[in-house]
Each structure stands twice: as structure tokens, then as C-alpha cells.
Amino acid sequence: MPLSLLVIVGWLRFLEMRDSAHDDPPIDEEVVRQMAQREDWIPQNHMGSVVLIKPGVLRTIIVRAGHLGLGLMLRVTATNGYLGSMRTVHFAHWAFVNNGGRLMFFSNFDQSWESYLDDFIEKAHDGLTLAWGCGTGFPATRFLIQDGASHGRKFKNWARHSMAISRFWYSAYRDLTVDQVERNNRIADGLRRVKLSEKDAAAWINEL
Amino acid sequence: MDQRAVSEGAPNRGSWRLKAPHDVLTQGLVVSGFGSLPTGRALFLQFAWDGVGTGAWLDTLATVAPVTDADGREARATALSFAYTGLKKMGLSPAALATFAAPFREGMLQEDRLRRIGDRRNGEWLGTVIEGGPKWSANTPRRGALAEVEGGQSAALTATGHREEQITTPITVHALLLLYDTDEEAAEKWAEEVEARLAPHQIKVAHKLPLDLRPDERGVAREHFGFADGISQPIPYDDAAIVLSDGSAAPRDKWNGVPLGEILLGHVNGHHERAPGPILPDDPGGSRGNPKIWSHAYDYIYHHHHPQRGILLV
Numbered sequence: 001m002p003l004s005l006l007v008i009v010g011w012l013r014f015l016e017m018r019d020s021a022h023d024d025p026p027i028d029e030e031v032v033r034q035m036a037q038r039e040d041w042i043p044q045n046h047m048g049s050v051v052l053i054k055p056g057v058l059r060t061i062i063v064r065a066g067h068l069g070l071g072l073m074l075r076v077t078a079t080n081g082y083l084g085s086m087r088t089v090h091f092a093h094w095a096f097v098n099n100g101g102r103l104m105f106f107s108n109f110d111q112s113w114e115s116y117l118d119d120f121i122e123k124a125h126d127g128l129t130l131a132w133g134c135g136t137g138f139p140a141t142r143f144l145i146q147d148g149a150s151h152g153r154k155f156k157n158w159a160r161h162s163m164a165i166s167r168f169w170y171s172a173y174r175d176l177t178v179d180q181v182e183r184n185n186r187i188a189d190g191l192r193r194v195k196l197s198e199k200d201a202a203a204w205i206n207e208l
Numbered sequence: 209m210d211q212r213a214v215s216e217g218a219p220n221r222g223s224w225r226l227k228a229p230h231d232v233l234t235q236g237l238v239v240s241g242f243g244s245l246p247t248g249r250a251l252f253l254q255f256a257w258d259g260v261g262t263g264a265w266l267d268t269l270a271t272v273a274p275v276t277d278a279d280g281r282e283a284r285a286t287a288l289s290f291a292y293t294g295l296k297k298m299g300l301s302p303a304a305l306a307t308f309a310a311p312f313r314e315g316m317l318q319e320d321r322l323r324r325i326g327d328r329r330n331g332e333w334l335g336t337v338i339e340g341g342p343k344w345s346a347n348t349p350r351r352g353a354l355a356e357v358e359g360g361q362s363a364a365l366t367a368t369g370h371r372e373e374q375i376t377t378p379i380t381v382h383a384l385l386l387l388y389d390t391d392e393e394a395a396e397k398w399a400e401e402v403e404a405r406l407a408p409h410q411i412k413v414a415h416k417l418p419l420d421l422r423p424d425e426r427g428v429a430r431e432h433f434g435f436a437d438g439i440s441q442p443i444p445y446d447d448a449a450i451v452l453s454d455g456s457a458a459p460r461d462k463w464n465g466v467p468l469g470e471i472l473l474g475h476v477n478g479h480h481e482r483a484p485g486p487i488l489p490d491d492p493g494g495s496r497g498n499p500k501i502w503s504h505a506y507d508y509i510y511h512h513h514h515p516q517r518g519i520l521l522v
Contacts, residue, residue, distance in 0.1 A: 151481065
């Protein structure tokens with residue numbers, strides 16, 4: 001077992017060291033402008049991206065196991081409406097498309113695209129690298145979670161390069177931030193309860 | 209920098225400073241709010257010359273108000289910053305101007321940026337802006353179609369046919385000069401002297417604001433928005449460039465710590481790389497033949513050796 005693990009880790013590092021990463025992904029300034037023209041009209045923005053997945057047996061297994069594990073872990077740990085220390089993410093959805101050959105990502109988030117990615121880069125680059133490191137051209141990774149998205153500028157360019165202009169998108173609460181949605185939820189929860197302790201009542205009034 | 213906390217009982221984290229040689233390459237304003245100099249003047253400078261000017265005014269400025277570096281306390285202090293249109297009027301080449309960050313090149317009045325920061329939407333100023341809109345700016349030209357940027361941004365159309373809104377303020381500011389002094393009388397006299405010395409260089413003081421530390425009865429200073437000194441004060445960390453005042457290593461603050469590169473170009477930032485700055489060619493005058501400008505201005509503006517010397521104004 002330890003030997004098998006060692007072989008797999010060695011194989012993974014071999015692949016990671018041979019990966020080609022975009023040092024400077026080509027960004028079409030005109031497309032970026034068109035994206036910016038459609039952003040920041042309401043408190044939320046949307047991001048849609050599709051990337052090619054790196055080929056190979058080990059990659060195929062790891063990327064699926066990684067996404068499954070990440071999804072299960074977040075179901076247990078992210079139960080208060082927030083994604084870890086980030087209080088701006090309405091939802092983030094990854095899906096394998098094109099017969100598993102591409103990874104699609106959709107997300108609604110509060111505030112600007114730049115600050116959204118900065119949050120990920122500075123607070124959750126490990127998880128982001130695990131989820132997206134399988135994408136072709138992603139900044140060089142180490143052991144699946146290290147480096148990668150922590151190279152902020154390269155990662156941002158790569159992410160912009162992978163995006164399409166969002167001509168339409170859906171938001172359930174288009175005028176509310178995540179914080180406001182959660183606050184409204186806490187108020188509604190309080191109204192549904194038959195009894196409140198003095199402490200809970202004080203906390204509930206504070207929400208108003 | 210002084211890290212006075214406004215909350216009673218808050219731990220004293222000590223003060224930090226830049227190590228040599230970063231301290232003499234950096235403007236003092238980056239590390240200090242000049243708390244020992246409670247008053248001053250902000251002079252909004254407009255380059256009134258036609259076409260491309262010279263940098264001779266910087267020599268004059270150095271005799272009457274030399275820019276204060278970050279290597280220790282001075283009897284009075286000066287800070288200087290440039291706007292995109294100011295550097296352009298001073299003759300910086302289009303190739304070099306193109307290497308500055310987009311927010312600096314585009315200015316605060318670019319329509320996407322105004323919408324992003326909540327100042328203007330659908331052609332109307334929002335409640336965050338004073339009535340009638342901003343009074344001063346660098347009046348940065350709107351962006352045109354990419355192919356026309358070099359040619360002067362005349363058509364101002366993107367590929368989709370979208371014409372960006374051109375917002376012009378009554379006052380154009382090319383550079384900002386901050387003067388800090390010990391009392392009102394000295395500050396006013398100094399500001400008048402600077403204005404008189406710059407006038408022959410066709411530099412006009414287009415707008416002037418008083419600077420006032422305004423400490424309250426508890427000695428807590430508030431800046432002009434009313435925020436108390438010390439709240440959300442970022443504490444930069446960088447093992448290579450920052451030490452505490454006593455020379456010991458500066459600890460990384462868990463809550464308020466930010467990588468130095470987030471506020472000072474050329475140092476490691478939150479993206480785990482040296483914050484990229486603009487790049488100037490070895491011959492800054494280039495084919496436009498303005499080496500004289502840069503023999504004066506070079507020390508003040510970012511470049512690949514001393515990227516942190518200047519402060520930029522958007």
C-alpha cells in the first residue's frame with residue numbers, strides 16, 4: 001500500500017512537472033471590455049467558464065475523486081450559508097461536460113469579478129487549485145493543491161481566458177447580497193419559531 | 209508607521225519601518241501619516257503648458273519642497289503624486305504609458321469603474337457623490353476602439369459600437385502636492401512660496417485644500433471622511449523590507465496583516481509575486497527626444513530599478 005501510494009504520488013509529480021502552463025494566457029482586450037460592460041449593474045455578478053481537462057488515466061481518476069471529495073466535504077463544512085470565510089458566493093457549480101472532456105463552471109457572486117477571484121486566491125487557493133487544476137493551461141501545481149491558483153495574476157488571466165461573455169443569467173435574489181439573504185433567512189427563521197429565549201430574541205431583534 | 213489603536217486596551221503592536229535601501233527610495237507618506245505635522249495644504253497642480261513640457265519644475269520643487277522619503281521624521285514633509293494625463297503632458301512615451309495598470313490609465317471616471325464603485329449608473333450620479341458630480345479629476349480621455357488608442361482615441365467606439373461616456377470635470381489635475389507643516393501660518397506661507405516658485409514653469413494651482421489632523425479630546429485623529437486613525441489599519445509584512453522600529457523582525461499580524469506588495473510596487477503581494485509596475489525603457493526619452501524631462505523626473509516615477517519612488521494618482 002505505501003509503495004502504491006508512493007508510485008501514484010511520483011506519477012502525479014511527474015505529470016505535474018511536465019504540464020505546460022500558460023505563463024501569459026492571451027486575453028482579448030475587446031472581449032474583456034465587453035464583459036466589463038455587462039458587469040456591476042446589480043450587487044451580484046456572474047461568471048461562466050469552460051476549460052479543457054488534461055488527458056490521462058490518473059488525471060481522470062483524480063479530477064473526479066477530487067470533485068466528489070470537495071463536494072462531499074463542503075456539504076458537511078459549509079452549512080451556514082457561507083463558503084468558508086468568503087461571504088460573497090451565492091453559488092459555485094462545476095460540471096463535467098462534453099463527455100467528460102471539459103469542465104464547466106458557473107457562479108454568482110457579490111461585488112466585482114476581480115475581488116471575487118482575489119478572495120479565492122488569498123483565502124481558498126488550495127481548494128480552487130484542487131477543483132480547477134485539471135484544466136489545460138492552469139498555472140503549475142504541486143501535489144494537486146499547492147501553487148496553482150496562488151499565482152494570482154496568472155490564474156486571473158487564465159480564468160478570464162476561459163470565460164465567455166454572460167449575455168443572460170439567472171439570480172434568485174437579484175438585489176441582495178449573500179449577507180442580506182442570510183440575514184433575511186435568520187429573520188424568517190425567528191418568525192417561524194413558536195418560542196424564543198431571551199438571548200435568541202435579543203439576537204433576532206438585532207437582525208432587524 | 210505609528211499604529212495607535214483607537215480601541216482602549218488594544219495590544220500595542222509597535223511601529224514598523226522600511227529597511228534600507230527601501231526607506232530612501234520610498235515616499236514618506238507610504239509609511240506615515242505625518243502625525244507630528246498636524247496641518248498642511250493639498251495643492252492640485254495643473255500643467256498649463258501647450259504640448260509636451262519639460263521636467264525643470266521638479267528641480268525647482270526640490271529646492272522649495274523636496275519630496276520626503278521614508279527614512280525618518282523631518283521638520284516638515286512633502287508628498288507628490290502624478291496622474292496619467294500629467295505624465296502624458298510631461299512627455300512620457302505612449303509605449304511606457306501603456307505599461308501602467310488599467311485603473312491608472314483609465315482614471316476614476318471610466319464608466320465601468322464608476323458603476324463598479326457605485327458612483328454613477330445609467331448616466332446619473334448616485335448618492336455617494338457630491339451634488340453635480342466631482343469637481344476635479346485628471347480628465348483622462350475615454351477609451352476608444354483599441355485600434356485607435358495610439359491614434360488619439362478620437363472615435364471612442366468599441367468593436368460592439370458602444371460609445372463610452374466622456375465625463376469631464378471643471379478642474380483638471382495633473383499632479384497632487386501635499387505639504388505638511390507644524391502650524392497653519394507656516395503651512396500657508398509655505399504653500400504660497402511653492403505656488404509662486406512653480407508659476408514661472410506654467411504650473412497652476414487649480415485647487416487647494418487645507419489638511420488638518422483634527423485630533424479629538426482623546427487624542428484620536430480622524431481623516432476628512434471622519435474615520436478614526438487606526439481602524440482597519442493595514443499592517444504590511446515583508447521579511448525582506450520591513451522591521452519594527454527597534455530593528456527587530458516584524459511579526460505577521462493575523463487580522464490586519466497585508467503583504468507589502470499590496471501597497472508598494474516591487475514587493476511580494478497577495479498574489480505571491482512581486483507587484484508588477486510600469487516599465488520604462490533604458491532611454492526614457494526614446495525617439496521622442498525628451499531626455500531632459502526624465503533627467504529631472506526619473507527619480508520620482510516608478511521604473512524598473514526603483515519602482516516605489518512615486519505615488520500615482522487616479
